[in-house]
Amino acid sequence: MDRRTVLRATVAGGAAAFAGSLWSGAALAAPAQPGTGPYGPLGTADGNGIQLPAGFTSRVIARSRQAVPGTSYTWHNAPDGGACFAAGTGWIYVSNSEITPSGGASAVRFAADGTIVSAYRILSGTRQNCAGGATPWGTWLSCEETSRGFVYETYPQGGTAAVQRPALGRFTHEAAAADPDRQVIYLTEDETDGCFYRFRPTVWGDLSAGTLEVLVAGTATSGPVSWARVPDPDGAPTATRNQVAGAKRFTGGEGCWYADGTCWFTTKGDNRVWAYDVVGQRIDLAYDDSLVTGGTAPLTGVDNITGSRSGDLYVAEDGGNLEINLITPTGVVTPFLRVTGQSSSEITGPAFSPDGSRLYFSSQRGTAGVSAGGITYEVRGPFRS
Template structure:
């Protein structure tokens, strides 16, 4: 596994752009195009896949229902793979689309089937996709985008209502969000990084008010990371096992960049930043919290996120104005795109191609909001 990790890191570094070309085109959004997407001048949108229909010409795989969290992975012989979760009860899973070096779709296939409510997740530095089940008995599944290995359930990462996961390759931790009104922030330390078969799962306690000043974070081991049926039986759910742990109002997307962990909570429209410390603790601060009284606070319904190579945090809206909004280090908010006519849907699965020149995302429920009409798009430079 160590050799695989090193080779994937070299491959990713070889194609990673120093800045994301799409963000150089930030500006006023134009009128909706034929797909109903508003973009700044210089960017184009393309429909890649539609739920229930074959992806590409004669490829066979029908795109899954309710596409949610996603990520891209560089392919060894050029091109890349976009993976996408299916947030369907009892019949969810993960699908994948393979692109060649020119960005043309050449393959589509399933990575995982028969799981439940696969919501978001996260990519690993060793080239796998961690797909998170969003129900009280949910687990994390590790999938190989190239299908060289079968998917593996990773119960050591906890049994709870998973939302998303991010890997800190510097310190070897994994951070996980929980989509509950009183969800927690978790940290997993593999026993033998990067093997996720065993390790220590901890829960965060925030000491202080991050809205006032950056607050210290302490981590507490969970007595029982794998409660039977996620607490539906006699065992206590993970979020209630450590009384001093801190509740977060609906954990959503999470990502790592340049030594920091960024994540969102939908119940209070907040974007957080966690700075790990050298001794295992860290500091939590607030990058953004929406105030409805401030007209400049255009970001609402915070959900999935990704971080550009140049450091900007891109946040997708669940409802809101159906936008992807760019949040920079100065706290400025700029819409990158808006989907029009799909107000009962949500934007999910935002992910840059490995070279940073394209962005993928889905409208989970499409124009009607009733499904199954999920649509997956690509944004690129015109």
């Protein structure tokens, strides 16, 4: 499939998934609070150890060091960040491998009815591939969570070699999110004093050259922000986060998701979900577990994040009680699912199929609590549109 065909297919799938978003361009007026979610309480654990609301079901689609069902391809260890891409009448789920050495990423292709068609490697020979992000032209940005790590542009359809993209900076990369309206890529950094970046390609759709910028703001959690160019994206001898005076610090940048004029990103050190209003040029807190009133915070160990076609945000936990929580556009935070019997693991890679009917995610270390025990799941049910 040529690049233009991939672009049309991917954009069509994305439009179908997110056209119904309820978020406005502005951030939430106040951090989300616990409340009753749209799907009701969690039920008892199913045969896969997953607690889900009524009407939802789960299945295992892959296990580390085992052949993906219906294929001869062996699934990778420590499955992490992921995304879905339209592919003909079906779709592809891509997943990173957070190990060193030989991290990389793999893909599972599905037919229109959800049957697994094939599985294959799309990136090899890299290190600690944690999260990443999808581009509007149908590629997956796989990020190395290592000091002076790279971003690799990979091709979910297969048949094309991955390309290293040093112009996006060399630092402890975590996640990426594309903003097609302003033609930029947002990037998080997993350091205790990390920064939030954006990359402006010289030509949109070509990540070989451009300008890397860092967010500059005061010490307040909310308010206006600006951007400043990072003088040396290579990050040596001075780390990218230390090159610009006034760069705002974040305690462990994690997931990143763009939709409808807002870039959402998470920080694990303080259990926060941030909202960057790209139109108003300001940041606000969408969620902060220390600001929850009237009960226990439902969402802790804040990590990967994705969005649904209804505008709900789905936030995975690394820690906590191993849940995916959703945050509604009305500011309610509530558990959507809970993984039981896997207390030594973390939830990674949440992503919706292009039509919004299936949610994929992984338990990175599974029931065994080791990288070789990873399990990747699919959840189906009456997701609202």
